[in-house]
Amino acid sequence: MEFTKMHGLGNDFIVIYGEQTLPDHAEELALRWCDRYFGIGADGLVYILPSERADYRMRIINSDGSEAEQCGNAIRCVAKYVYDRGYVQGEEVTIETLGAGVQKVAIQSQEGRAVTVTVDMGQPVLDGLRVPTTIDSEQVVDIPIETDEASFRFTAVSMGNPHCVIYVDDAVNFDLNTWGPKLEAHPLFPKKVNVEFATVLDRRTVDMRVWERGAGPTLACGTGACATLVSSVLNGKTDREAEIRLKGGSLFIRWDEQDNRVYMTGPAAFVYTGNVTV
Numbered sequence: 001m002e003f004t005k006m007h008g009l010g011n012d013f014i015v016i017y018g019e020q021t022l023p024d025h026a027e028e029l030a031l032r033w034c035d036r037y038f039g040i041g042a043d044g045l046v047y048i049l050p051s052e053r054a055d056y057r058m059r060i061i062n063s064d065g066s067e068a069e070q071c072g073n074a075i076r077c078v079a080k081y082v083y084d085r086g087y088v089q090g091e092e093v094t095i096e097t098l099g100a101g102v103q104k105v106a107i108q109s110q111e112g113r114a115v116t117v118t119v120d121m122g123q124p125v126l127d128g129l130r131v132p133t134t135i136d137s138e139q140v141v142d143i144p145i146e147t148d149e150a151s152f153r154f155t156a157v158s159m160g161n162p163h164c165v166i167y168v169d170d171a172v173n174f175d176l177n178t179w180g181p182k183l184e185a186h187p188l189f190p191k192k193v194n195v196e197f198a199t200v201l202d203r204r205t206v207d208m209r210v211w212e213r214g215a216g217p218t219l220a221c222g223t224g225a226c227a228t229l230v231s232s233v234l235n236g237k238t239d240r241e242a243e244i245r246l247k248g249g250s251l252f253i254r255w256d257e258q259d260n261r262v263y264m265t266g267p268a269a270f271v272y273t274g275n276v277t278v
């Protein structure tokens, strides 16, 4: 089976193109191939599939074998894949996702290669039960969350997948490995949650580190950056447009006041193509 290794700001994926549907044993393939010692190594396994509603359909399986509804970094990789290989005409691509419907993607290119990609990530979901959390409220903003050893305050946002944003003094040096797993599996989140730790530097710049549901600490999370911007606006900490600085680099996020949609701009890159046994 041919695969292509790609990444968005170091959030890395094994990309498969040419299949008609997601294989039944995709969970087992993700566990095996994403393993960094016994496999290829990646945060997730991404299938680019045919779609009846869009140019392509994306399915993403986390490195622990669970399927995610959406992935911001992977959608930029998918757009670059189909654009650079000439599988779409023009600089606009539509990609169907499991959790966020059909998303429109605009490509900024040089010499026929996508350099940056802007994705219309849709409208954030703020209703507590729909994120989902166990809290029945129109918004879940700055709410206490307790673990055995510590308490934090969080804001819940779904970008098609669930996020919990927590403000800390120093996100860059935050102890992700201790608190990430406890919060990911906290009983407030029936489908588990992606956890973002953020420090606001000024109204247009935020440092953020992420513990991803099903993948652990990753170098970047596109949906997490979008959720962080939305949360920062709801908490009165930033303007509606900001640079979200992740370990692997920056994403530029805008939450449009008119259409209530979130727009994400950032790069995507090829690493190599190889063959793997199925």
Ligand SMILES: N[C@@H](CCC[C@H](N)C(=O)O)C(=O)O
Pocket (backbone or CB within 6 Å): 011, 062, 067, 068, 069, 070, 071, 072, 073, 074, 161, 162, 194, 212, 213, 214, 215, 218, 220, 221, 222, 223, 224
């Ligand atoms: N890295 C992603 C999100 C991938 C899915 C996530 N781990 C989940 O389970 O929801 C991104 O860039 O958005």
